[in-house]
Amino acid sequence: MLSFLIKRIGLLIPTFIGITIVAFGFVRVLPGDPVLLMAGERGLTPERYEALMKQFGYDRPIWVQYWDYLNGLLHGDLGQSLVTKKPVLDEFMQLFPATVELALCAIILAIVIGIPAGIIAASRRGSFVDQSIMGTALVGYSMPIFWWGLLLIIVFSGWLQWTPVSGRISLLYFFPQVTGFMTIDSLLSGQKGAFTSAVSHLILPTIVLATIPLAVIARQTRSSMLEVLGEDYVRTARAKGLSERRVIGIHALRNAMIPVITVIGLSVGTLLAGAILTETIFSWPGIGKWMVDSITRRDYPVVQSGLLLIAAVVMVVNLLVDMTYGLINPRIRH
Amino acid sequence: MTDTFSEDEVLTAAEAKRETRRRMLADFWFYFSENRGAVIGLWVFLALVVVALLAPVIAPHAPNMQYRDSVLMPPVWQEGGSWTYLLGTDAVGRDMLSRLIYGARFSLFIGVIVVAIAVSGGVTIGLIAGYFRGVVDTVIMRVMDVILAFPSLLLALVLVAILGPGLTNAMIAIAIVLQPHFVRLTRSSVFNEINREYVISARVAGASPYYLMTRTLLPNCLGPVTVQATLSFSNAILDAAALGFLGVGAQPPTPEWGTMLADAREFILRAWWVVTFPGLAILITVLAINLMGDGLRDALDPKLKRS
Numbered sequence: 262m263l264s265f266l267i268k269r270i271g272l273l274i275p276t277f278i279g280i281t282i283v284a285f286g287f288v289r290v291l292p293g294d295p296v297l298l299m300a301g302e303r304g305l306t307p308e309r310y311e312a313l314m315k316q317f318g319y320d321r322p323i324w325v326q327y328w329d330y331l332n333g334l335l336h337g338d339l340g341q342s343l344v345t346k347k348p349v350l351d352e353f354m355q356l357f358p359a360t361v362e363l364a365l366c367a368i369i370l371a372i373v374i375g376i377p378a379g380i381i382a383a384s385r386r387g388s389f390v391d392q393s394i395m396g397t398a399l400v401g402y403s404m405p406i407f408w409w410g411l412l413l414i415i416v417f418s419g420w421l422q423w424t425p426v427s428g429r430i431s432l433l434y435f436f437p438q439v440t441g442f443m444t445i446d447s448l449l450s451g452q453k454g455a456f457t458s459a460v461s462h463l464i465l466p467t468i469v470l471a472t473i474p475l476a477v478i479a480r481q482t483r484s485s486m487l488e489v490l491g492e493d494y495v496r497t498a499r500a501k502g503l504s505e506r507r508v509i510g511i512h513a514l515r516n517a518m519i520p521v522i523t524v525i526g527l528s529v530g531t532l533l534a535g536a537i538l539t540e541t542i543f544s545w546p547g548i549g550k551w552m553v554d555s556i557t558r559r560d561y562p563v564v565q566s567g568l569l570l571i572a573a574v575v576m577v578v579n580l581l582v583d584m585t586y587g588l589i590n591p592r593i594r595h
Numbered sequence: 596m597t598d599t600f601s602e603d604e605v606l607t608a609a610e611a612k613r614e615t616r617r618r619m620l621a622d623f624w625f626y627f628s629e630n631r632g633a634v635i636g637l638w639v640f641l642a643l644v645v646v647a648l649l650a651p652v653i654a655p656h657a658p659n660m661q662y663r664d665s666v667l668m669p670p671v672w673q674e675g676g677s678w679t680y681l682l683g684t685d686a687v688g689r690d691m692l693s694r695l696i697y698g699a700r701f702s703l704f705i706g707v708i709v710v711a712i713a714v715s716g717g718v719t720i721g722l723i724a725g726y727f728r729g730v731v732d733t734v735i736m737r738v739m740d741v742i743l744a745f746p747s748l749l750l751a752l753v754l755v756a757i758l759g760p761g762l763t764n765a766m767i768a769i770a771i772v773l774q775p776h777f778v779r780l781t782r783s784s785v786f787n788e789i790n791r792e793y794v795i796s797a798r799v800a801g802a803s804p805y806y807l808m809t810r811t812l813l814p815n816c817l818g819p820v821t822v823q824a825t826l827s828f829s830n831a832i833l834d835a836a837a838l839g840f841l842g843v844g845a846q847p848p849t850p851e852w853g854t855m856l857a858d859a860r861e862f863i864l865r866a867w868w869v870v871t872f873p874g875l876a877i878l879i880t881v882l883a884i885n886l887m888g889d890g891l892r893d894a895l896d897p898k899l900k901r902s
Contacts, residue, residue, distance in 0.1 A: 272740075279741030290757055399632075399889070403881040405833055407840045408856055408874025411863050415871075419864045534746035538837055552749060553841060556756045568753055572744045 284569040340562035349566040358441025360547030364532045367470035375475045379482025401476030410469040410542040427544035431458040474528040481524045485517040526582025626894035633890020639883035647699040654693035658850045662688040683868045694850035701851040709831035712770035717777025725785025739775040747772045762845040784816035818895040825888035829881040
């Protein structure tokens, strides 16, 4: 296991260096001079321009600049937002829990519905139930989620008035951020109604963000269940006279889950990409919306470091998934 | 006996080749058409192609014509609707139906171009990586890992920020983001095929690396690539619409479906139709392509074929 881990981490290092090059190169390949770009339309005097060039170190060779950038990264210096003047890392840390809360809820919803749906479809292959489940899954898989979100807002917030349109919690409530998870913090605050408000804000974004992973998980569960159900050991289990429930629930499911776990792991990237759209639609103050806003505001230090941080998060999660994978399936380790 | 073929023999060889090709197509169609969803998807897709091609003929109005006296008119079946504007009008009085019809052009065009760039680039790079292996392969795969480390939509978004907003740049960005999947697929197919007898015999017969890559290996890698291409086609349409929605893809007043949705956002609670129809159009298109993709996978993947 250890050697597997070391090999896997060894593979990450070149990828991480590549990511830093992309993030570093990002500001450099933007058309135009970075200092002029940051100055915007106000313009600069030549002296001020020189001073800024020196201050940011743009007058030195590019590899020295890259080295400095890397050094800064390793010391936790990710630059400063041009708009808020706050360190990018602080902003990220403040907004990240919101995205994690939403993504966790979404993936839990996707798993809780997706896996049983896939199992039911596989165990009744070809039936009406199977066809309806798979049809729905394909629709979910093809869904433009930004439109799906708007549609849900029209129905549940507009016509039925059941859920709020945007944000994480009603403005009536205010309490300190302890965990960063609004649902937990609202409970900790002990304010009446705060938790309900947080949950009602969470429902629609969760559904929207869960849609594609749910469909993918259901499809994968069905197809790997079908594959496993044809295996000899399943036939043996049936021949032993075990109930269908035991055959599917114990003998088949455990082996069918391995590809499903891979798919769940891979959907972390999908969730973060989906968070960009979902958070924008529901004005959810997480890193997805933060990135979109920074791009439109041309807040390049934020875009640069945000890109790096998000890629790093995806990388770490993928590593964790691979490790779980190695734990469940010993064949992978060697 | 001479060592050249007679004209008859050449003809039969060509005919035999044609015959196998015909048989393969018939075989493919047999498996494809067994999947009812795939056939429906194909018909819907063909209908969309026809709509896109004949847009100027079918569309009742010009897509960007603003009828100022009929702003935000509901669809015909709702109170206040009119037969002039079947699906209603948007906030500046443009006919929804006509815009949707013209939008089909953009979406299909985006899909075709993006997939063409991603496939040609990805397959070429994948062939090179798989054929030469070693350092070349390692470098290429590490670069692909870097691209894949970023969530695709985020990377596309940032690329568009660098290149500048607009449909062309959005398409380039999406193609770059989708292309690593083709590299990986092609490379692993090449790895599977390269030690088979037919490849070795071609190599022994003196085939050049170029010939080996393009004529011997490539045709045998195309199955999975085709399936991935249909998936990428629908992904390209979705991502382009998403970029349009975020305001960095096709720019207004282009009747691109995602851009139309972005314009419509502020009216969601007042005029449901300006939001509903463009999204429905995206969904139907993507669904049709994914249905076809499932059918293609069943027909092309020998593992799933029922013997």
